[in-house]
Amino acid sequence: MKENRVIGVVGLGLIGGSIAKDLHKVGYDILGFDSNPIHIKKAIGLDIISRGLELEELAKSADVIFVAIPVRETGDVIREVMDSMSWNSVVIDTGSTKKNICQSVRSHTKRGRFVAGHPLAGTEYSGPQAAIFDLFKGKKNIICEEHLSDEDALDIAVEMFDELGMQCIFMDPAEHDKHMAYVSHLSHVSAFTLGTTVLDIEKDEKQIFNLASTGFESTVRLAKSSPHTWSSIFVENSDHLLKALKYYISELEKFKTAIEQKDEEKIKDLISEANEIRRVLNGLKYNIVKLS
């Protein structure tokens, strides 16, 4: 019964705001909390939440609580929520890294009421004003350590993600973090760095305006992403990300050497290797799913 299930959303940014927006639309009562009071005001103004509450009050009043804040703070906040919430409630996080978060709540008496989630959705924008309808529709949500969640809590979480239009996949948290370093976190470092390089080296910004085409726009798009969200992810997933980053730099050095030597055949080989990514992207189109 939607009218009987009260939803709490902690963190009213892009992810939390978009969850609230979708669930509010289908009739849930949404309580919101954000450490930034301006975000609460904005979220009410934008009709994303019904009202704002202090964290403890929200934890006590909501049946399902989503925690959608920077990953480095997520573990602490989940534990705070669990301390206050009832034994019937469920708390779900949406963090982009999972190992440390799972570890930090493992010994909590209410661990069974927690479901570790990561909806694979987002845009390069942030804050409540970035919240949009249907952000999650047709996308995947990763759930980690599902065996440590109570069966009914897991059911409720899967049901909520289903309401958002998401398919749930189960995965080990360490595996999750390793894979995300390659397919998401590294892309962000590469885009941020492309952004700073072009801005620093190309002093004449009017020429960037003139000459940048859609290729540049798509490659650099993620460079608009939030500093707080991503610095938190990079530190939290530093081991895997550093491995990916070192490999990336060594691959760049290969390109650099081949270009220095004007070795067209070598460059062609490197590009042909990269072209293999087509298979992966075609796979994405067909939405291939493997349950692990």
Added chain:
Amino acid sequence: MKENRVIGVVGLGLIGGSIAKDLHKVGYDILGFDSNPIHIKKAIGLDIISRGLELEELAKSADVIFVAIPVRETGDVIREVMDSMSWNSVVIDTGSTKKNICQSVRSHTKRGRFVAGHPLAGTEYSGPQAAIFDLFKGKKNIICEEHLSDEDALDIAVEMFDELGMQCIFMDPAEHDKHMAYVSHLSHVSAFTLGTTVLDIEKDEKQIFNLASTGFESTVRLAKSSPHTWSSIFVENSDHLLKALKYYISELEKFKTAIEQKDEEKIKDLISEANEIRRVLNGLKYNIVKLS
């Protein structure tokens, strides 16, 4: 009079094919040449060109000849075309680098009949099958060394680009190459390298399928681009590109160090700097134009 102007297209790939397709649609007779005979057959089958001719025949028969082949071969082919074509004809190239091409034709007796162009348009696909209608519509075309083109030749070229829906901007060839290294060629190296890194390091491709989201897709999109086209560009523009690439690697090292030190504040600063690219991308949306 469209029915009276015969167009020749040398190189029936993405760019040449798309030029032919648009101009064929509005009624021009299109002659095609490609060093790969399969491309000629395909282009006829796809109704991109009216018929295929040998290069010399094409040069003799067409009033306007587009040369849309890898940049390292462009200068030679333009000169070959100029040797055979009439004094009334115009040859236009579409190469992504301009300095060497302009230099290599500068002393030809028919230099005035050449217009050095670079339409800022493309996709990550290649070959005649990649040719699409309206690829150029609303985009910009750079013309270099316009003072070395005869007035009527320049008029005809601008008219042709206008037919394709393009706005022409004039620019010095060395300046063009420098700016393109930053806003286009570097993005391609970064995407190719991201592609090889993810493929090499992430052995479990099914997990790439599962976990890659739209962010990864947009950042890596250019990694599907043609080896022949891009190896040619990278070698041709190696000086500027190496400068950009070295700077890019040094910026990556900054990120790496900050992540190694788990210095969240430093990472935030680096990301905030990168966020400034928003201004540039917003500029793109408004299609700001500066004539140089």
